Amino acid sequence: MRAMGGDQVEEAVTDAVATLRKVADRDWSVKAGRLDWSCRRTAEHIASDLIAYAGQIAGRPTDRYVPFDITFEECESPEDVLQVIEATGTLLAAAVRTAPREARAFHPYPFRSANREGFAAMGVTEVLAHTHDIAEGLGIPYEAPAALCEDVLTRIFPHVRPAPGSDPWQTLLWATGRGDLPGRAPLTGWRWNNNLVIPADRLTLQGVTPAAAADLRAGGTGGFAWTEDGPFEGTRDAAGMVTKAYEAGVHRPEFGLFVLVRIEDGRAVGGMGFHGAPAEDGRAEVGYDLAESARGNGYAAEALRALSAWALSRDDVTSLFATVDRANAPSQGVLSRAGFTRVSGEGGDGQGEGEGEGEGEGEGEGEGEAGEQYAYELRG
Template sequence: MRNTGGDRVQEAVAGCVAVLRTATDRDWEGVKAGGLTWSCRDTAFHIAEDLLAYAGQLAGRAQDRYVPFEIVPEDGVDNAGVLDVIETTGALFKATLHTTSREVRAFHPYPFRNANREGFAAMGIAEVLVHTHDIAEGLGLAYEPSAELCEFVLTTIFPHVRPGPAPWPTLLWATGRGELPGRAPVTQWRWHNNLVLPADRLTLEGVTPAAAADLHEGGDGGFEWVDGEPFEGTRVAAGLLLKAYEEGVLRPEFGVFVLVRREDGRAVGGMGFHAAPDEAGEVEIGYDLVEGGRGSGYATEALRTLSTWALARDDVRRILAKVEQDNLPSQRVVTRAGFTKVGEDDGLFIHELRG
């Protein structure tokens, strides 16, 4: 799983331009784009603005706000010229994605105030797809992007949305533009970039359903692993995350995190929650490290970081960690992280940490 999203951006832009070029001789200014208040022309230029803005966020490594710039079309530019701007900004965005390292995160407000290159790629593609739909609807054109593009968007920035019968109608429904059988209409929506928690020597990077699917199927999830691949427990946890996503019960921040070393950007293990907190505020945590990442205190550091984050929330009061009775290194990890042994269950020691 090494696609940075740039090729997908190019595909989305090409599909947008191909369908809209069939109607450049039409009046775009006097026609509203689907259910929007914007005209088709304003919506088309908005696509270009978004593509360049996202490129700017990543290229400028913006951390606290949007980079304060905008683009303005030349006076008298025609509809074909607007499409030229979309193609150009799409190419700039693609190049930025290809040259941005996996560890880079830049400012975006939803929901954790940052996103990585895959997140920005998915947001840019989403803008292209849904707004091309809006314009096509206003102009009476037929348009449907590939299922693969829609699935990339859904599994990257809509992890809280249960998959529907097909990716395109699901994306339209999730963005308030369509209906799905058995689901209430969406009137307000936001996409959901993955949570990242900084530690001392590590970064805990939340796994998206897209990355989880790749891990579960034997891939690397988009990470460079110290031993070449993750430990088996991480693949199992990714499968459980994927199952929760498919059932529509995934709360992404209570999923799986990959532990990435700051010094070289390489992954040393996985850690995460078995499920979201129950009504009593109880949640169980688990972890594993690849062999090359053991013996350096990474698991303890990550467990302290993730536990501190969880217990700072109103919906978490108690964290459980169940460790095999003969696994002395793991018992030392939970003890150093502040957990206390409170019982036994089927060959496991039960440890807890309370807020």
């Protein structure tokens, strides 16, 4: 998996500035594309966002933006503003590179925080989208690098289905309300979607992006630092389901896969998540697994309690359920300790992101035959 970080920020800024520097001698007071801003105001906005994101991931506030601003009173020409964009891009790239993997800071959309990959992806998106606006306003062609577009689409636009027959740049323009795609209505409003992180006592449950899911499915780490025997096969199966849902345009990131990361050392120890979005009656299925070396420590029950509390606090979730082989006593114990109650002797169809949920925290998957399952439920 190609990492999302400082290199991508620098690539986006270098490409954008090279394009815009060719027309730095023109009148930048003209309107920038579909925006109400002028080209100069739009360029200033790019630099302001880059420095703001650098400040966030460097300062790591949890409830607001770092209270500082950048002014452009000394910028007399478009070339002056482009130099500020170069400088602020370098600052964001450096802040992202030096931030620890687990660092997060406030950002309002949609779950009020972002990690270093998120701030890098947001910075790249701002550069690409607004360079398009300025280029359109000045009447010059601009096409963003396809790899950069795919990088941001698979990290902060998990809700946007890849457009068949369209390249990533076309899809990103549509996703940011700047272009048209066959068969899709134009967007009049849009938001990107940073990954959801749910805290537990000793763990964090970190939402898996489509980029990370594809890497996990292919045998990679998904960008996580795993314990020595992780990830378990159930997590890779679940990642495959995330990838399929994303490609089909039905992925709901908050009801996807989460990786369980130990706070004390930043090591990933397992996976947990949903089989999909809640049904019309608000019922959702959960599944989980742990690397064998992490079992027996109460991690799965702790994470399941946190995930359940988050889910049942929502208006669209009324109950959760899980199925487990009758022979898998450790996993039954996980469900009981998380507050689930056994409701029947037969479970669901065993499909979806919870494959491997019977691994539990002890001996591993039970040897029960098909149909020999218990169903457990937790109501809000």
